Amino acid sequence: MTRLFNDPAAFADEALEGFAAAHRRWVRPVTGGVVRAGGTPEGQVAVVIGGGSGHYPAFSGLVGRGLAHGAAVGNVFASPSAQQIRSVARAAHGGAGVLLMYGNYAGDVLHFGQAAERLTGEGVRARTFAVTDDISSAGPEETAKRRGIAGDLPVFKAAAAAAEQGLPLDEVLAVAEHANARTRSFGIAFSGCTLPGADHPLFTVPEARMAVGLGIHGEPGIGEESLPTADEAARLLVTSLLKEVPDGVGGPAGARAAVILNGLGSVKYEELFVVYRKVAELLGDAGVEIVDPEVGELVTSFDMAGISLTLTWLDDGLSALWRAPADTPAFRKGAPAAPEHAAAAAVTAEESDEQTVPEASDASRRAAAVVLAALDALAATVDDHAEELGRIDAVAGDGDHGIGMQRGSTAARLAAADAHARGAGAGTVLVRAADAWSDRAGGTSGALWGSMLRALGGALGDDEKPTAARVADGVTEASAAVRRLGGAEVGDKTMVDVLVPFADTLAAATADGVPLAAAWDRAADAAETAASATADLLPRKGRARPHAEKSLGTPDAGAHSLALITRAVRGVLIDHH
Template sequence: MTRLFNDPSAFADEALEGFTAAHQRWVRPVTGGVVRAAGTPAGQVAVVIGGGSGHYPAFTGLVGRGLAHGAAAGNVFASPSAQQIRSVARAAHGGAGVLLMYGNYAGDVLHFGQAAERLAGDGIDARTFAVTDDISSASPEEPAKRRGIAGDLPVFKAAAAAAERGADLDEVLRVAGHANARTRSFGIAFSGCTLPGADEPLFTVPEGRMAVGLGIHGEPGIGEEALPTADEAAELLVTSLLKEIPEGVDGPGGQRAAVILNGLGSVKYEELFVVYRRVAALLADAGVEIVDPEVGELVTSFDMAGISLTLTWLDDELEELWRAPADTPAHRKGAFTGPEPEAEPAAGAAGETILLADDDETVPEASEESRRAAGIALAALTAVATTVDTHVEELGRIDAVAGDGDHGIGMQRGSTAARRAALTAHDLGAGAGTLLTRAADAWADKAGGTSGALWGTILRAVGTALGDQDKPTADSVAHGVSAASAGVQRLGGAEVGDKTMVDVLVPFADTLAELVAAGTPLTDSWDRAARAAEAAAAATADLLPRKGRARPHAEKSLGTPDAGAHSLALITRAVHGVLLNHH
């Protein structure tokens, strides 16, 4: 378990602070993560990677010459927010565009996509790319649904090495796609990981058994088998990967592969070497030439006891990129000839840190009616934070059945930050619209992950509908909730029946809109809509997930409601209590 920490909620920030202090030769801190200490050479495409904390050396440990130009670091097992990614990307930009790279998880897809849109608004050409190497997380027929695990490294490195050689943004993106298409990974675990401050691991494995096909966020495996010997583990990993040869590779005989045997957190290096000796022999027997293998911790999951094997099937281009020099805190290879080219000054930076947040000391002018409504909105956000605090462990337990168990923690971080931002805005005299949009940004920024992006969307939609001038009405509230429902569906891509918060948000929004349109007072309309939300949340227990991290473990979730749906239902009821008090 993770033993050394102070305040668990500050763990990721403090770890990043210590990392940058220890590796000043390679990196410097900026808001949201780190960039190369020497900056990005002028005219070079910047490769910016990122994801949740808890996976070191991914992602910050891979920043340096020959690899990433910057890394955005989210909270523990939560994607960085769009604001954090944008900040890092602006600091890393060298004038030739930015490629944002990450593992294929819903929260990362949402936040990196939003960041790319905001960077475009800043005049920076930004593209996104998700790594999809984990063969256990989806079938070969659905490669876009696969997760990114230890295959991140060879894909990131190929793209970054191409950028280092002067390739333009289109070419760097092509190389990333080519490397990803030829990369496959598979993992096993013997015990789950325990987050800072938690008493129990996110999942457990029975004594004498192992989980097969696990994720790197504490997601349980897709199955269990008897605990193997080192050689049996090697045979399972190699056999599984050789069953799926990428298109364009003519079978394993006579082929070359970059090989990574990755420790997930608590498997000792000596154990990895015992396994690797058999991996190397099996690949040699299959006619595979191993090129510059890596054995060690490359993408971890705190203290998870497990390993994964990655094969990147090389051609001449990919072999050259894989062998290219790299100099980062956690991954070094070869040597560079000559000094690094002169760097471009970081965009928008006056000092070491780039700050992009709104000025919290001023707020737009607001009407007296809107300021009074802002007080009610603050009370509602306080009730939301209190409700989440009360149910945080329950939400984590529900999420851990088939997901990574961090929903409660993420909701707690987000709701607490939103309440704090709302209180600051209220004290400055903000109207309801500004208060809610400030709270939306704070929730998305501090929570990260899918829920952070979606709750940021919800609060922003309601805030936009209310504005700062008009007196809020039942119609404007209902319009805002309907806009929130549409925005969440558009952003997350989920539909009713996918076993997500959408299964609750849609009936809640539709019921509220219908009743308000019929002339029912807001408090009564909200009460009946909350009942519909509660019934819909309970009904998700009978659904199988078709989206998110729970999807690969669909059967395990049957009989348990969706954590995001359940938390939303709890929140709708808490807000109803506030409306009653202000009726």
């Protein structure tokens, strides 16, 4: 378990601060992550990678010449926010555009996509690419749904080496696509990982058993088998990957492959070498030529006891990119390069308009006090139920929903209080809360709650006292925004299963002339009923999808938290009626 920490909520920030202090030769800190100490050469495409904390040396440890130009680092097992990614990308930009790369997880897809849109709107050419190497997370016919695990490294490196060669953005992206299409990974685990401050692991494996097909966020494996010997583990890994040789390779005999045997946190190097001796033998027997293998901890999951094997099937172009020199804190290849000198000046802090608020009517400012009270009640409810939400989420996910909701709701409440103190109206208070929630929480829930609060804030505005109908319209728009952003619909076992009936019930009641507090009460009842009903659904979206059967009988964590929050806000509306 993770034993050395201060405040668990500050763990990711403090870890990044210490990492940057220890590796000044390679990196310098910027808001949201780190960039190369010497900056990006002018005219070179910047490859910016990122993801949640808890996976070191991914992602910050891979910043340096020959690999990433910057890394955006989120909270523990949560994607960085769009603002963090944008900040790192702007600091890394060398004038030739930015390629944003990440593992294929819902939160990362949302936040990196939003960051790319904002960068493009600001005149910075930006493209995104998600790595999809894990064969256990979806079948060959659904490779786009696969998650990214240790295959992140060879795909990141191929793209970064192409950027070092001076290729333009579209060609660097094409290299990433080609490397990803030829990369496959498979993993096993013997115990789960424990988050900082938690007193139990996210999942457990029975004695003398192993989980097969695990995820790097503590997601349970897709099956269990008897605990193997080292040679049996090697055989399982190799056999599983050789069953799916990518199109264009022709077959394992005579092919070349970059090979990565990755330790997930608690399996030590000597154990990895014992396994690798058999991996090398089996691949040799299959006729595979191994090129520059890597054995060690490259993408971890805190203290998870597990290993994964990655094969990137090489052609001449990919072979040259894989073998190209790299010099980063955690990954080096080829002849050592002369030290990079730190950039002459730190990135200038972006000017912010957070100290000013738009003008608002007296009625809207009075309504803002009610909004702030609702956000206070929301945050208090999340605090009360954080452990429960994490437990529910861990059944088929990664167990971080409670922590993420705490981070987001606390940040939203503080931002709202600051805006209210400076005379903001109801709309601005909600929008500031939305941005703070999304930025601090990261992850899928951060993006979705940010979009909900922003939609509601836009509907209320700062000019008038919000009417019941306007509140209902805002909730309806919030429902639509979440479905647009996340792609989920009713029946997918997500928060949408609660948000849609809540919004529909609220709209119908207010249309019938029911006062807001009573209408909200009616809608909160519908939300609670819908949240309970998600226990009978199989997930069709998100990290829980590969473990659908495990979640039967347990409600969706996001749906449950939303229902709890609607009930808490109902109390505030009654008090201010």
